[in-house]
Amino acid sequence: ISVREEDEENSSRGRDDVMYVERCRQHRWRCAEVTFTCSDVALCQRWVSSIREQLVTITSRPKHLLVYINPYGGKRQGKRIYEQKVAPLFAQAGISTDVIVTEYANHARDHLRTEAELKNFDGVVCVGGDGMFSEIIHGLIWRTQIDDGVDTNCPDETLLPCSLRIGIIPAGSTDCICFATVGTNDPVTSALHIIVGDSQPIDVCSVHHNNTFLRYSVSLLGYGFYGDVLTDSERKRWMGPARYDFSGVKMFLTHHYYEGTVSYLPARGIVGTPRDATRCRSGLAAERERGQICLFVSENDSEWRTVRGKFLAINAASMSCACPRSPKGLSPAAHLANGTTDLILVRKCSRFDFLRHLLRHTSKDDQFDLTFVEVHRVRRFRFTPRHCQSDSDLELDLQESSKRQIFSQICRDHPACGCTPTYSSWNCDGEILTHTAIDVRVHCQLIKLFARGIEEPAVFEDVANPCAI
Numbered sequence: 001i002s003v004r005e006e007d008e009e010n011s012s013r014g015r016d017d018v019m020y021v022e023r024c025r026q027h028r029w030r031c032a033e034v035t036f037t038c039s040d041v042a043l044c045q046r047w048v049s050s051i052r053e054q055l056v057t058i059t060s061r062p063k064h065l066l067v068y069i070n071p072y073g074g075k076r077q078g079k080r081i082y083e084q085k086v087a088p089l090f091a092q093a094g095i096s097t098d099v100i101v102t103e104y105a106n107h108a109r110d111h112l113r114t115e116a117e118l119k120n121f122d123g124v125v126c127v128g129g130d131g132m133f134s135e136i137i138h139g140l141i142w143r144t145q146i147d148d149g150v151d152t153n154c155p156d157e158t159l160l161p162c163s164l165r166i167g168i169i170p171a172g173s174t175d176c177i178c179f180a181t182v183g184t185n186d187p188v189t190s191a192l193h194i195i196v197g198d199s200q201p202i203d204v205c206s207v208h209h210n211n212t213f214l215r216y217s218v219s220l221l222g223y224g225f226y227g228d229v230l231t232d233s234e235r236k237r238w239m240g241p242a243r244y245d246f247s248g249v250k251m252f253l254t255h256h257y258y259e260g261t262v263s264y265l266p267a268r269g270i271v272g273t274p275r276d277a278t279r280c281r282s283g284l285a286a287e288r289e290r291g292q293i294c295l296f297v298s299e300n301d302s303e304w305r306t307v308r309g310k311f312l313a314i315n316a317a318s319m320s321c322a323c324p325r326s327p328k329g330l331s332p333a334a335h336l337a338n339g340t341t342d343l344i345l346v347r348k349c350s351r352f353d354f355l356r357h358l359l360r361h362t363s364k365d366d367q368f369d370l371t372f373v374e375v376h377r378v379r380r381f382r383f384t385p386r387h388c389q390s391d392s393d394l395e396l397d398l399q400e401s402s403k404r405q406i407f408s409q410i411c412r413d414h415p416a417c418g419c420t421p422t423y424s425s426w427n428c429d430g431e432i433l434t435h436t437a438i439d440v441r442v443h444c445q446l447i448k449l450f451a452r453g454i455e456e457p458a459v460f461e462d463v464a465n466p467c468a469i
C-alpha cells in the first residue's frame with residue numbers, strides 16, 4: 001500500500017515500515033505492516049524512494065476520490081465507519097478526497113448529475129447501502145449520457161459506459177451489491193480494493209415503460225413475491241432491518257400469484273447457462289470470458305419467446321444476488337459482466353413447493369430443478385400484467401380453459417373482488433417501480449467497480465503467499 005509517511009525519520013535511522021494487504025478468512029483483506037531494517041541509511045532511503053516511485057507508476061490506483069456518505073443508512077454508522085476505518089487508510093495510501101455527507105435522499109444522485117466536477121476525480125465512493133449505491137449509479141450514468149447527448153428515454157439507445165469507477169464502503173442494512181462483488185461486507189476490505197485500484201465491470205439493466213425511462217438495476221428485478229415483500233416492508237420501516245423477515249413470512253403465507261405475459265430475448269452464443277455448477281469468480285477465466293462477451297451482443301440473432309401464465313414470482317438476477325443469508329444467491333451462476341440477466345419464472349404452485357424453492361437459496365441443491373420453476377439467460381425481456389394485455393392476447397388466454405375463463409373474467413372485471421390482488425409491484429434493487437408493464441434491456445459492462453469479483457477460496461488458502469495482491 002505504502003511506506004509509512006511518519007517514518008521518514010525512521011528511514012534516516014535505517015528502518016522502513018511498509019504497509020501491504022494480507023488476505024484473511026472469508027474474503028476479508030487486512031492492512032498489515034512489515035518493518036525492514038538496514039545498517040546502511042543511504043540504502044534504506046533508496047528503498048523508500050524506490051517503493052514510492054513504483055507505487056506512483058501504477059496508473060490503475062486512484063489518487064483523487066469523490067466520497068458520498070449517507071449518515072442515515074443502516075445503523076447510522078456511515079460517518080463513523082468512514083472516518084475511523086477508511087479515511088486513515090486513504091490518507092496512508094496518498095489518496096486525496098472530497099467528502100460530501102448527504103443531507104437528503106437523492107442528494108448524491110443530483111450532485112453527480114449536475115454539479116460534480118468529475119474530471120477532477122479518479123473515482124466515486126459511496127458509503128451506505130444498496131439504496132445509496134443506486135443513487136450513485138443513476139447520477140453517474142445519467143451524467144455520462146447527458147454529456148454525450150444520449151436519449152435515455154429510448155430503450156433501444158446504446159448507452160455510453162461510465163469512465164469513473166465506483167467504490168462501495170458497506171454501511172447500510174442491505175449491502176448485497178458489495179457482498180456479491182467482493183465476497184464480504186467489510187469496510188476495510190472495500191477500502192483496500194479501492195486503494196489497490198481493482199476494476200470489475202458490471203452489467204446494468206435499463207427499465208422502461210412505454211418509451212419512458214424508469215430506473216437502472218444491477219442486481220434484482222422481482223415481481224410477485226419479492227415485490228410484495230418490499231412493498232409490505234416499506235410500510236414497516238419502524239421495525240428496522242427485521243421488517244424484511246416479518247414481511248417475508250407474511251407474504252409467504254399470503255401466497256399471492258399474478259397473471260401476465262413475459263417475452264424474452266434469449267442470450268445466444270455466450271458462455272454458460274444459469275444451471276452451471278461454476279460460479280462467476282475473479283481471475284483469468286473471468287477475464288477471458290469478459291473479452292468474449294460483447295461479441296455476442298447483437299439483437300438480431302435470436303428471436304423473442306413468450307411465456308404466459310400465473311406466477312408467484314418473476315425474478316431477473318443480473319448478479320448472483322448472494323448475501324450473508326443466502327450465500328449462493330437467487331441465481332448462483334449469474335455473471336457480473338456478460339451482458340445477460342437470469343430470468344427466473346416461478347409458476348403458481350402449492351405453499352409447500354414454494355417453500356422448497358425458497359429453501360434452495362440456502363442449500364446446495366440445484367434451485368432450478370423444480371417442475372414449476374424455469375430459468376432463461378436473456379439479454380432483454382418485457383412483462384405485461386394481464387390487465388394491460390391486448391384484447392387478442394386475452395382471448396388467447398381465455399381459450400385455454402373454460403373454467404379459468406369465468407374466474408379470470410370475474411377478477412379482471414372486478415379487481416377488488418378479494419380473490420387475489422390484480423397487480424404486484426416490481427422490486428428494482430430495493431426500490432418500488434411505479435409501473436408494472438416494463439421493458440428491460442441489459443447494457444453490457446456499463447459501469448465499473450473498485451472490486452475484482454469474488455476470489456476463489458484457493459487464493460486464500462495459499463498461506464505462503466499472503467501479499468500476492
Ligand SMILES: Nc1ncnc2c1ncn2[C@@H]1O[C@H](COP(=O)(O)OP(=O)(O)OP(=O)(O)O)[C@@H](O)[C@H]1O
Pocket residue numbers: 069070071072073074075101102103104105106107127128129130131132133135171172173174175430
Ligand atoms: N441524508 C439523507 N437523508 C435521508 N435519506 C437519505 C440521505 N442520504 C441518502 N438517503 C437515502 O437513504 C436510502 C437508504 O440508504 P442506504 O441504502 O444507504 O441504507 P440502507 O439502510 O441499506 O437502506 P434501506 O433502508 O433501503 O435498507 C437511500 O435510498 C438514499 O436515497
